[in-house]
Amino acid sequence: MMKRLWPYPLLWLAMLGMWLLLDGSYSLGQLLLGVIIASLACWAVAAVEPPQPKIRNVGAIARLLWRVVIDVVASNIAVIALILRSRPPRSVFVTIQLELKEPNALAVLACIVTATPGSAWVHHNSRLGTVMIHVLDTPDGAVWAAALKTNYEQRLMEIFQ
Incomplete structure (x- = not known):
C-alpha cells in the first residue's frame, strides 16, 4: 500500500525540497502545492518504469x-x-x-x-x-x-x- 502512495520516497522528498527552494516561499500553500506536484511526478515516473530485465546469458x-x-x-x-x-x-x-x-x-x-x-x-x-x-x-x-x-x-x- 505504501509503495503505491509513494513509489519513490527519496525522489518525492527531493522534488518537494526543490519546489520549496526554487519558489523561495515556505508557506502552507506552497508546501501543499509541492506535495501535490511531487506526488503526481512520482506516480508518472512509476507508470513509465521499464520492466526488470531478465539476463539469460x-x-x-x-x-x-x-x-x-x-x-x-x-x-x-x-x-x-x-x-x-x-x-x-x-x-x-x-x-x-x-x-x-x-x-x-x-x-x-x-x-x-x-x-x-x-x-x-x-x-x-x-x-x-x-x-x-x-x-x-x-x-x-x-x-x-x-x-x-x-x-x-x-x-x-x-x-x-
Whole structure:
C-alpha cells in the first residue's frame, strides 16, 4: 500500500525540497502545492518504469561489449576518413525487421546504434517490429542491416530472451 502512495520516497522528498527552494516561499500553500506536484511526478515516473530485465546469458554480454568497442573504433575511423577525403557520403535510411521484442534489449540496441558514429536510430514501430536507422555512409543498406542483425540483435536475444 505504501509503495503505491509513494513509489519513490527519496525522489518525492527531493522534488518537494526543490519546489520549496526554487519558489523561495515556505508557506502552507506552497508546501501543499509541492506535495501535490511531487506526488503526481512520482506516480508518472512509476507508470513509465521499464520492466526488470531478465539476463539469460552473462557471457554474451562480454562478447557484445567487445563487438561494440570494435565497431565504435572502426566507425570513428570511417567517419574521419570520409571527412578527410572530402567525398560526399552515401547516406541511406535502412528499415530493418527485428525479431527482438524485449523493451530493455531494444533500449540497449538504440543506445548502441546511436552511440556508434555514422548511424542514428530514427524510428521504432513496435506494432510492425521494425526500426528505421540512418546510416551516414554505406555502399549497401541491406548488407549494413544484415550486419546489425548478426552483430547486435542476435547477441541481445542471447542476453535478454
